Amino acid sequence: MSDKHLSTQYDAELSAISNQVMHMGGLAESQVAQAVYALTKLSAETAERVLETETKVNQLEMEIDSELSTIIARRQPTARDLRLLVAISKMIANLERVGDEAARIARTVKRLIDSGISSRLPIGDLAYEADLAIAQLRKALDAFARLDVARALEVLKQDDQIDQEFEGLMRKLITFMMEDPRTISSCIDLVFVAKAIERVGDHAKNLAEVTIYVVNGIDVRHTPAASLEEASVGGAN
Numbered sequence: 468m469s470d471k472h473l474s475t476q477y478d479a480e481l482s483a484i485s486n487q488v489m490h491m492g493g494l495a496e497s498q499v500a501q502a503v504y505a506l507t508k509l510s511a512e513t514a515e516r517v518l519e520t521e522t523k524v525n526q527l528e529m530e531i532d533s534e535l536s537t538i539i540a541r542r543q544p545t546a547r548d549l550r551l552l553v554a555i556s557k558m559i560a561n562l563e564r565v566g567d568e569a570a571r572i573a574r575t576v577k578r579l580i581d582s583g584i585s586s587r588l589p590i591g592d593l594a595y596e597a598d599l600a601i602a603q604l605r606k607a608l609d610a611f612a613r614l615d616v617a618r619a620l621e622v623l624k625q626d627d628q629i630d631q632e633f634e635g636l637m638r639k640l641i642t643f644m645m646e647d648p649r650t651i652s653s654c655i656d657l658v659f660v661a662k663a664i665e666r667v668g669d670h671a672k673n674l675a676e677v678t679i680y681v682v683n684g685i686d687v688r689h690t691p692a693a694s695l696e697e698a699s700v701g702g703a704n
Contacts, residue, residue, distance in 0.1 A: 477542055481551065484534055485612075488558050491527040492608040492674075494520060495562045496601060498569035499667055503597040505576045506660065507590055514580075517573035524566035528559045547684075554681045558611065561670040561677075565604065568663040568670075575656050575663075584653045589639050593660055596632040600667040603629065607674035616682050622675035623687070629668035636661045 498520050505513035535552055538544070544552060603622055610618035640654045640661075679687050 477538075480534075480538055480542075481548065484531060484538070484555060485551075487527065487531050487534075488555055488562075489608065489612055491524060491531065491559060491562050492604075492611075494524050494527070495565040495569070496604050496608070498524065498566050499572075499597065499601055499604065499664075502569040502572035502576070503594055503601075503664075505573055506579075507594050509576065509580050509584070511577055511580050514573040514576040517569055521566050521570040524563060528563040531555065531559050550684060551681050554677045557677050558674060561673045565667055565670045568666050571663045572660050575660050579653060579656055582652060584656075588643060588650060588653060588657060589636065590657075592632075592636055592639065593657060593664065596629060596636060596661060597664045597667075599629050599632060600664050600671065603668050603671035604674070607671040607678070610675055610678045611681075614678065614682050616679055619675035619678040622671055626668060626672045629665055633661055633665040 498517050501513055501520070502517045504510065505517060535556055539549070539552060542548075603625060606618060607622045609615070610622065637658065640658055644651045644654045673688075676686075676688050679685060
């Protein structure tokens with residue numbers, strides 16, 4: 468087999484595995500959106516669908532992991548390709564955890580439906596926090612698909628929005644619990660939901676950092692927000 472043919476086949480393998488990552492990302496994003504819909508509508512049926520999708524996300528993670536190992540063993544990738552493969556491994560680990568958070572929200576929704584929840588509680592605020600997190604996740608996946616550092620930087624710079632929304636929700640839920648102790652159980656469940664949504668935002672941030680690593684070979688995980696733009700400029704081969 469010619470070197471050119473081998474190279475073409477190798478490129479096809481890299482492209483296929485990147486497409487699988489995007490498919491996994493789409494499933495994880497859909498899971499979060501469905502979990503939040505289940506919360507806002509108190510839909511046990513939708514919550515159950517989220518839990519079913521979790522199995523698919525987990526299966527994809529294992530399949531992609533296996534393919535990564537095969538490619539590394541067979542192809543002995545160059546430094547740049549190895550960086551991509553390592554990044555994909557980090558991507559799927561984060562996406563699997565996004566699926567875990569969606570499943571956690573879905574299980575909480577089922578518990579809230581069973582126990583009853585006051586219509587006064589700030590579910591709308593949770594939905595807004597979730598919209599921010601889903602938008603961040605979508606943008607991070609898009610940045611990876613295009614290997615777009617500027618797009619990835621947008622995700623990193625906007626991460627504080629979700630954290631601020633989470634802190635505001637905590638204050639509201641604490642106020643509800645203090646004013647009406649009957650809401651304590653439901654409020655605690657909503658705290659767990661808010662934290663799960665915040666973690667989705669954290670995973671989106673991780674995905675964006677991975678994209679910068681793929682493109683420039685630079686690890687920006689512990690870089691202060693004010694220094695991100697300068698730190699992300701590079702170009703390792």
